Amino acid sequence: MTPLSGVVSGLVADAFESAGLARDYGSTLPSNRPDLGQFQCNGAMAAAKKAGRNPRDLAAELVEKLEKQPIFSQVSIAGPGFINISLTDDFIAKHLAGLADDPRCGMPGPSEAMRVILDYGGPNVAKPMHVGHLRATIIGDCLRRIADFVGHDTKSDVHLGDWGLPMGMLINELELTRADLPYFDPASSGPYPSESPVTLEDLEALYPKAAAACKADPARLEAARQATAELQAGRPGYRALWQHFVDISIASMRREFDALGVHFDLYKGEADVHDLIEPMIADFKAKGIAEESSGALIVRVALPGDKKEIPPLILLKSDGSVMYGTTDLATIVDRVQSFHPELSLYIVDQRQHLHFEQVFRAAKLSGIDEGGALEHIGFGTMNGPDGKPFKTRAGGVMRLHDLIEMAHGQALTRLSEAGLAKDFDEEEKNVIARKVGIAAIKFADLSNERLTNYIFDLERFTQFEGRTGPYLQYTAVRIKSLLAKAEERGEHPGALLPPVDEERDLELLLAGFPDTVALAWGKREPHHLCDYAFRLAQAFSRFYQYCHILSDPNAELRASRLALAALTHRVLSQLLDLLGIEVPARM
């Protein structure tokens, strides 16, 4: 169905057209000055400038036309030529009745469905996932949910870090302590044991040890480089060992992602595109965009108008090993071959912006992207109370797993403080606390503009009041229990009657759901959904406070208000689903 803003825009566009001006100027949105009108059109100023007319005169002419529309209750001019419009209550009720019947809560299908790749999560093999990966995971998963809902054809890829120097460090570290393992015999080409020689715990201990050794000793670093180059070149023992590392890591990552309710279509990694690298480099060379420079192979990506220096992208180092940018480019080739994406979103820390700028430029230069759009969706850091990237008390990297456990613990405390879930058994309480803890983390992360840094404050995030995930969950549960109570009494949602003030506010907000989703998707900014969800919950509270629902003596009014509560519940549930937040059955 057409969103309410679209209906109004259409009529305003008609008015512009009949004044001999382009329809585009008629674009009208929910007003941020509801005291002046429910909707606002700013097009008269630009249209007047184009036509060489006085903007207020033009606005007055348009207002005269618009006042003839029977669905508008009020049309007025403000300032230099803003047009404010309000709708009749009858029309609002009629539109809402259509919304209540629409399974997509008023969201129209996309004008053009695109094939979209979303690259997020990005954990690295053998390293525990940390809070940086948390942001990539939460924002990426939310954008994927939004894109799916809008109607695009999406594919999500975790893009494991599994082909760089850390792999050589691990191999070298293990070789020093367990030289007897068959993987290290240069004369052997397998077969190798199917059982891994190391556990996840071993692996997680091995990496920091190897990294410290490489930092302290240049010879160790050189050996790790050598092992990386041999792994990439296909040394069978190294490949077999590496496969164990990857399998163990993926199994552990899946557990974390499951806990977060996040899913990936593809568990591909940097290594998966290894065989595409050689032909890709040949193609780059043939096109004359790869050149040698002090033994390395590079692509110059700087452009004449650059404000800051963009260094060349390194395709191959002098020892022949490939770089992060090389695998990212070959991944573009892979995705184009298998999916032909029209849009690729890379949800990765903003500190990697330069890397993506280089990769995208090299992709465009070579044409390997086949014209698909490539966007880096950056985000800021999650900081501790000291304003620095979040660490454990001991100063180490905070593991994702530990963070989720902390949130769970805090959610249990909050539930008991708020007197919620108190009569439920321990198991149910735990399930609820898990959902509340995750909701707290996700909402806090998504409710900021992506690029801002924020301070991790579990105390605040888990509160059942204010702008939090738990508050929204609680609101959804409350509305649901109201609806269930009505059902028990044999009361059903019915036809919507023209609204009183609190109802009208809520209804206009509900009608704005499709605009909000379109805005969040267009800007790739989930926080618009969070703002909107919070405003919706507050508008519902006011409605609930001032309008009797079950206790009103008038049966038609009860049925109308129940219908409004039911629609609010549906829109709020849809929003929470888009944010990746699960609502407990009860609390």
Ligand code: ARG
């Ligand atoms: N593994 C990388 C990291 O931990 C993130 C990968 C992001 N995706 C990509 N296509 N480069 O920093």
